[in-house]
Amino acid sequence: MNKNVLFLAGILILTAGAFFVLGSNGNSATGNSIVDINPDNVQGQMQQVVLSQKDFNYKDAIVEANKPISISADNSVSGCLRSVSFNIDGRKYSKYLRTPEETLELPALSKGVYSFSCSMGMGYGKLIVE
Numbered sequence: 650m651n652k653n654v655l656f657l658a659g660i661l662i663l664t665a666g667a668f669f670v671l672g673s674n675g676n677s678a679t680g681n682s683i684v685d686i687n688p689d690n691v692q693g694q695m696q697q698v699v700l701s702q703k704d705f706n707y708k709d710a711i712v713e714a715n716k717p718i719s720i721s722a723d724n725s726v727s728g729c730l731r732s733v734s735f736n737i738d739g740r741k742y743s744k745y746l747r748t749p750e751e752t753l754e755l756p757a758l759s760k761g762v763y764s765f766s767c768s769m770g771m772g773y774g775k776l777i778v779e
């Protein structure tokens with residue numbers, strides 16, 4: 650009897666633990682974006698920019714200041730350069746853009762030149778905010 654009670658208690662604890670782990674990590678299963686911006690909050694004012702590749706780097710991309718940014722990568726971008734990584738004000742924005750339809754969202758930025766790279770730091774690009 651005692652053994653059965655302990656066994657049941659053990660199952661309950663394991664089940665609760667599994668729910669806790671799955672619940673807290675559920676969101677990260679959809680992509681490898683470190684910081685996710687909810688597109689519903691900024692829809693309409695979002696500007697699109699399409700990255701392309703030039704040799705082993707990205708072509709410079711130009712966007713407007715103070716407008717959230719949605720980044721995609723056209724078919725010229727190959728290999729690990731499809732994994733785009735920004736480091737802005739100490740926050741990392743990174744996503745593997747598997748298809749030209751997938752996007753990485755950045756917040757509105759102030760004027761300046763923001764460099765970015767592939768996730769391995771092999772290919773580089775500049776996002777020019779005017």
Ligand SMILES: [Cu+2]
Binds near residue numbers: 730768770772
């Ligand atoms: Cu790379």
